[in-house]
Amino acid sequence: MKKAHVAANVCVILAAAAAIFPILFTVAGSFMSGEEIVSRYTAEITSANQGDFVSNGIHFVRFGLLPEQPTLEQYRQLLWESPGYLRMFWNSVLLVVPVLLGQCVLAPLAAFGLENIRWRYKEAVFFLYIIVVLMPTQLQLVPNFIVAGWLHIRESYLAIILPAVFHPLGVFLVRQQLKNFPKECLEAAQLDGAGAYQSYRYVVRPNLTSVVAALAVLLFADNWNIVDQAVVFLKNTYENPLSVYLGSVVTGDPGMFFAVSVFYLIPTFLVFFLGQDYLTEGIALTSVKA
Amino acid sequence: MRWKQRGIYWLFLLPSLLGMLVFYVIPFGYSLYYALIDNMGSRQFVGLKNFAGTLANQLFQSAALNTTVFMGISVPLGMGVALLLSLCLQRTKRGRVPATMVLLLPLVVPSGTMVYFWKVLFDSNGLVNEFLLRLGVSDQWVVQHQCHMGVLVVIFLWKNISYNIVLFWSGLNWIPKTYYEQMALEGAGIWRQFWNVTWIYLSPTTFVVMLMSIVNNFKVFKEVYMLYGAYPSADIYMLQHYMNNQFLSMNMQKLCSAAYLLFLVLGVLLLVVFYAQKRVTDAYQ
Numbered sequence: 383m384k385k386a387h388v389a390a391n392v393c394v395i396l397a398a399a400a401a402i403f404p405i406l407f408t409v410a411g412s413f414m415s416g417e418e419i420v421s422r423y424t425a426e427i428t429s430a431n432q433g434d435f436v437s438n439g440i441h442f443v444r445f446g447l448l449p450e451q452p453t454l455e456q457y458r459q460l461l462w463e464s465p466g467y468l469r470m471f472w473n474s475v476l477l478v479v480p481v482l483l484g485q486c487v488l489a490p491l492a493a494f495g496l497e498n499i500r501w502r503y504k505e506a507v508f509f510l511y512i513i514v515v516l517m518p519t520q521l522q523l524v525p526n527f528i529v530a531g532w533l534h535i536r537e538s539y540l541a542i543i544l545p546a547v548f549h550p551l552g553v554f555l556v557r558q559q560l561k562n563f564p565k566e567c568l569e570a571a572q573l574d575g576a577g578a579y580q581s582y583r584y585v586v587r588p589n590l591t592s593v594v595a596a597l598a599v600l601l602f603a604d605n606w607n608i609v610d611q612a613v614v615f616l617k618n619t620y621e622n623p624l625s626v627y628l629g630s631v632v633t634g635d636p637g638m639f640f641a642v643s644v645f646y647l648i649p650t651f652l653v654f655f656l657g658q659d660y661l662t663e664g665i666a667l668t669s670v671k672a
Numbered sequence: 673m674r675w676k677q678r679g680i681y682w683l684f685l686l687p688s689l690l691g692m693l694v695f696y697v698i699p700f701g702y703s704l705y706y707a708l709i710d711n712m713g714s715r716q717f718v719g720l721k722n723f724a725g726t727l728a729n730q731l732f733q734s735a736a737l738n739t740t741v742f743m744g745i746s747v748p749l750g751m752g753v754a755l756l757l758s759l760c761l762q763r764t765k766r767g768r769v770p771a772t773m774v775l776l777l778p779l780v781v782p783s784g785t786m787v788y789f790w791k792v793l794f795d796s797n798g799l800v801n802e803f804l805l806r807l808g809v810s811d812q813w814v815v816q817h818q819c820h821m822g823v824l825v826v827i828f829l830w831k832n833i834s835y836n837i838v839l840f841w842s843g844l845n846w847i848p849k850t851y852y853e854q855m856a857l858e859g860a861g862i863w864r865q866f867w868n869v870t871w872i873y874l875s876p877t878t879f880v881v882m883l884m885s886i887v888n889n890f891k892v893f894k895e896v897y898m899l900y901g902a903y904p905s906a907d908i909y910m911l912q913h914y915m916n917n918q919f920l921s922m923n924m925q926k927l928c929s930a931a932y933l934l935f936l937v938l939g940v941l942l943l944v945v946f947y948a949q950k951r952v953t954d955a956y957q
Contacts, residue, residue, distance in 0.1 A: 386763065386862055387763055387764075389760075390759070390760035390761075390762075390763035390764055391760075391763075391764050391767075393756065393757065393760040394757065394760050394761055394764050394767075394768075394771050395771075397757050397760075397771075397775060398770075398771045398774040398775055400830070401774050401775050401777055401778050401830070401834075402774050402777060404778075404786050404789040404790075404830070405777065405778075405781060405786075407789045407792075408785060408786065408788065408789060411788065423788075423791075423792055425795075425796070425797045435802050435805075435806070437802075437805050437811060438811055440796070440797050441797060442797045442798070442799075442801070442802040442805075443792050443795075443797060443798055443799060443802070445792065445799050488687055488688045488691075489688065491684045491685075491687075491688070492684060492685045492687070492688030492689065494681075494684055495681045495682065495683070495684030495685030495686075496685050496689075498681045499678065499681045499682055499685060500678070507689065510692075510697060511692065514692065514696045514697065516883075516887050516942060517935070517938075518887065518889075518890030518891075518912075518934075518938070519890060519891070519893070519912075520890060520893070520911070520912045520915040520916070520931075520934075521700075521931055521934060521935055521938075522696065523915070523919065524699075524700060524703050524915075524927060524928065524931045525695060525696050525697070525698075525699035525700040525702075525703065526695060526696075526699075527919060527927075528699040528702060528703055528706075528924075529694060529695050529699045532699075544691075544695060545695040545696070547691065548688060548691030548692050548694075548695050548696070549692075550692050550696070552688075553688055553692075577680070578680040578681060578684075579680060582684070599780075602780075603779060603780040606780075606782055607781075607782040607783055607784075607894060609783065609784075609893065609894040609897055609898070610893055610894065610897075610912070610916075613897065613902070613916060614916060614919045614920075624784070625782045625783070625784050626784070626897075627784075628782070628784030628785060628787060628898065629784055629787055629897065629898040629899070629901065632787050632788050632791060636788075639787075639788050640788065643784070643785035643786075643788070644785075646782060646784070646785055647781065647782070647785050650780050650781060650782065653780065654776075654777065654780045658773055658776060661776060661779070661780070662772075662776070662838050665835055665838040665839065666838060666839065666842040668884065669839050669842070669877070669880045669881075669884065
């Protein structure tokens with residue numbers, strides 16, 4: 383029994399270490415100078431990296447978490463001399479905020495409406511929502527692409543934002559939660575003379591705060607990491623969100639990569655620390671019926 | 673009054689429903705038409721010719737094969753490791769909360785921000801190769817045995833495994849503690865407890881995890897794109913890349929026929945898992 387506990391603890395600690403290590407590595411790298419980063423990780427042998435492991439004339443990485451000369455130089459460059467990165471960061475914000483706002487307003491309303499209408503086919507409608515939720519992004523992109531063509535909004539942010547606002551995940555999650563909502567509360571509100579909107583506004587919506595927060599965290603994690611949609615719809619590099627462009631920074635501007643990444647990670651960490659309980663709740667809700 | 677009330681519920685639903693129909697359902701239905709015509713100009717109905725063409729396309733075949741291989745490795749592996757970790761989490765007392773938090777972190781981290789780490793680890797001049805060379809493995813062997821697929825599996829699991837852990841975790845918490853106490857009283861060891869209680873009562877959850885794993889598998893495109901760009905080597909050229917190429921070349925016939933094939937296969941796969949789950953769940957209730 384004791385042994386099993388020790389083994390379990392060791393497993394958990396190892397897994398947690400593996401989970402956080404790449405993040406620590408990235409944060410540590412952001413305090414290195416550009417020259418240090420290049421000399422550490424380049425394949426070329428230079429005067430700065432002699433003494434590292436070399437095979438067949440190729441320099442191997444000098445792995446390490448501690449900067450040789452800690453510096454904030456990369457951050458300074460990023461904030462004051464690199465408008466390109468800031469612009470792409472702003473692009474990411476422009477893509478995420480409307481989606482979050484739209485979903486958090488529309489999804490609970492729609493789920494409440496769907497739960498309360500009396501219509502033979504309402505479960506069929508909900509089934510439609512589930513099918514679309516389960517489609518992989520590339521499949522969802524096909525209808526998105528066709529509609530964007532019809533509306534002449536290809537190559538604009540609207541082609542990404544509008545489908546994301548109406549993505550069925552929100553309605554699906556909130557409805558899962560609403561199924562547990564006691565009908566008696568609604569009936570009581572109606573007896574007291576509350577109309578549909580009033581009972582939504584004062585009885586139902588306050589009880590949905592946590593599921594809407596869960597939705598917001600899930601959507602943020604997804605859309606802040608947007609890649610597929612941007613690759614299909616956006617043609618100009620400067621229009622890309624930073625999540626897409628980071629891949630080219632590694633080869634194009636390796637010295638800046640870590641600082642830019644950490645900069646991009648900051649909102650992620652904020653959302654995560656504020657909403658991590660909601661995150662688990664949201665994930666668990668996606669499975670209730672599936 | 674009552675009819676007015678009904679109307680309001682419809683009003684609540686309508687914006688979202690219309691948006692969903694307009695941006696997803698209707699055009700997806702419409703894309704079947706694109707899959708059945710010869711080209712966007714003459715729009716001649718050609719039956720299943722596009723489907724046959726897609727199935728015979730070598731790029732499509734290798735993309736489908738790679739996607740299947742990736743799924744075949746990462747779904748069972750991801751489920752196994754996640755189950756093991758959630759069982760371990762259950763046995764830890766102190767530190768469970770911070771541990772879960774740390775495990776969840778990769779899920780929200782944008783794929784792009786971790787690219788350099790994976791490069792340093794897996795590139796030809798990376799840590800893994802250095803380790804192999806220092807062990808005395810020959811240069812040639814290292815060059816010939818680049819395993820992109822393995823790299824992808826590692827990165828994918830790193831990022832997405834906590835999703836499964838959360839699902840298993842909530843499933844484990846549904847199992848009444850008294851079952852274990854009963855088994856322990858009868859002198860059953862951990863293994864018998866696992867097979868006779870955990871495995872059986874967790875099986876509905878297991879199917880849900882499998883379903884979500886299959887769906888989530890397609891998210892690996894982000895990682896491939898970040899590491900290897902739009903044109904990765906042939907051994908990790910996935911269905912997502914095939915589809916993306918059709919988007920870029922605007923070949924609607926190839927795109928839509930491939931989409932419907934994927935939709936059909938995935939649909940059947942998910943339905944099988946779904947019904948298996950339903951049967952197992954019903955059996956225990």
